[in-house]
Amino acid sequence: MTTERLLDDRPLAPLRTVANKVPEVTVYFWIIKVLTTGMGETASDLLARMLGPVPAVGLGGLALVVSLAVQFAVRRYIAWVYWTAVVMVSVFGTMAADVLHVGLGVPYTVSTPLFLVTLAAVFALWYAVERTLSIHSVNTRSREVFYWAAVLATFALGTAAGDLTATVGFGYLGSVALFAVAICLPALAHRLGALKAVPAFWTAYVITRPLGASLADWMALGHTRGGLGLGLAPVTLAWTAAIVCFVGYLAVSRRDASGVQAA
Template sequence: MLNKVPEVTLYFWIIKILCTTVGETAADYLNVNLGFGLTNTTYAVSAILAIALVFQFRLRYYVPTVYWLAVVLISVVGTLITDNLVDNLGVALTTSTAVFAVALAATFAAWYASEKTLSIHTVVTSRREAFYWLTVLFTFALGTAAGDLLAEKIALGYWKSALVFGAAIGVVTAAHYLLKLNAILAFWLAYILTRPLGASIGDYLSQPRDKGGLALGTTGTSVIFLVAIASVVTYLTITKRDRTDLAAPKPATA
């Protein structure tokens, strides 16, 4: 099996932020605009995600269309999980943020205990891939809760929240390149922070002006970002610029 995760390039981060934005706006579109409701939307998108992950796990190497489809869907599901806890079950944003932070930390701990690495450059077994996707799910759920906590509960506003999370990513980037912060740690910190960044951008673009947004609506925002994702993924599929060729280590022979 070859590595199932793309090379971390500028394209990776562009699509990741686009996906996080779609996760926020698409969840709102299905839930509110189409009137599916949180529960039905969660069931429907989770079922589609499960199908996408079946295809993803059956592949023996990274395929951009399948991989990024799974990321888009898991971003929506992560958003819906948090929204269900907060809106349907009345769990406070502070509590949900803390719970998902603990869940994410526990997943990292279990992953490292099992595989002795958290590197996405060695996702070459099904077990590592399972840890990877569970981690991604919790980063989206945590990012949704943290983004809403800062923008709505603390009332910082959407665009200011985006600036805060963007600045935090800048600090992590600088720490990696200037202070030699561990590459794996820097990657996951940036990965976690892109979720609330994208969510804040999505809310800022889609929410009405009286709520601090630009009133583009969830439909328009989702379409714009989905087209952008499709364009970049198509480019990567053709050029293979983010393809990795790391194979699973072969067992030692006598």
Template sequence: MTYETQQPPATGTATGSGPAGVRWNKVPEITAYFWVIKVLCTTVGETVADFLNGRLGMGLTGTSLVMGALLVLALIAQFRTTTYRPGVYWLVVVLVSVVGTLITDNLTDNLGVPLEATTAVFAVALAAAFLIWFKTEGTLSIRRIDSARREAFYWAAVLLTFALGTAVGDLVAEQLSLGYWVAALLFGILIAAVALAHYAMGLGAVLSFWTVYVLTRPLGASVGDFLSQPTDEGGLGLGTVITSALFLVVILALVVFLAVTRRDVTKQEQVTQPAV
């Protein structure tokens, strides 16, 4: 399958409007590359948070402040771009993954909020974000993230999915005590079920996408924990440093590949089609 090269508009407005009324999407097309990098970012979010909190002794509060500040800076860079830039976009996703993990950890570990409560609260918050997004914009299509307001809705939803995914994953791990690989298998089966419902039974694209987006968070975290945790706790004992470095290298390689090939750039005709 070939992809059209999409260049930044020579002139434009805050909405990213380009020549002939084409508006430039700020997020990638959903391909296999997207899901692979997303799971890798999720794993890094888990291991980096554990590394900063535990090994460096920054604590949840200190880690949250540092990573929150870095996320704000990355989001400013993302909002200033006029079209999708793989390096900037995926940097934001990595940082959102870390911050989303820390939000849930702070609520449960520092404030003692039960995981059942955090799961319910984040689920309601995510549903509310989608409702407001749709009521305001008339679409939830991620092929139409072409204005600052839509991009704000998008990143708010992404942050809530990471917080919700963390809560769901921790709830399953703590309540069922399944072990890392069994938990990863469970979430993998759920993702496969959603994919089957979408392709074979007509489950809506928006619902399918965001459901899988939530489920890939505990999937990636389970894989990360399996690789990094000590062998006497059911892991491989690679540690958070090696695991984080390994996954960051793979993410970097894939992002560079996509930046060069532009295989995840939304086609112009898809941008101008009616929103899904």
């Protein structure tokens, strides 16, 4: 699932209005995606601890709106712009799931299927309107809105699912192992011809969230909670630095933009 062949079964797109604004699905895409999920998890917790839950959610929401406004304003894929928006979605998506659980007392056994239904509704509406869910054809304003709505829903779902497995007996390290195995299944199913490219992509995309978040939590949280105890701030900074390095490389090399075009 590291090449553009993953999504090459897309249908023909309607009239093109902008270039495709999503990067090519390469190994770098998946690495940065996992890094953003872990960084979003610890950054969200760190902001809530430093500022308090309400100011943290407000700041996260504002940063999300600004980053998406910039992403919508540009006319093509720009690595820094796109991945900044993904990071902000990660931070705010984590906050959304945490608000339901911590603030409103909704158990993960309820919020996880709730976010799953929300994501399914986004996909259903997206397909009903556009007749495709392929990220190779995010080339109209409508499709871009649907794409980012789906991305936000996947982050919220993944956060709740990861916290659910961590609290029902798997622990954080066990959850890492669980989701590391799970993320291989759609790729294997696609290679064997049992799953088409688009559902294989989105299934893996959802799983990256609990995988990265569980790994970051395991690194950051204390020994009493089954973690390494490295701390939220150091883990957030380290993962942010890794994201900056990878995105900087892509911005210069354009390794993920050579084939980005309207589909």
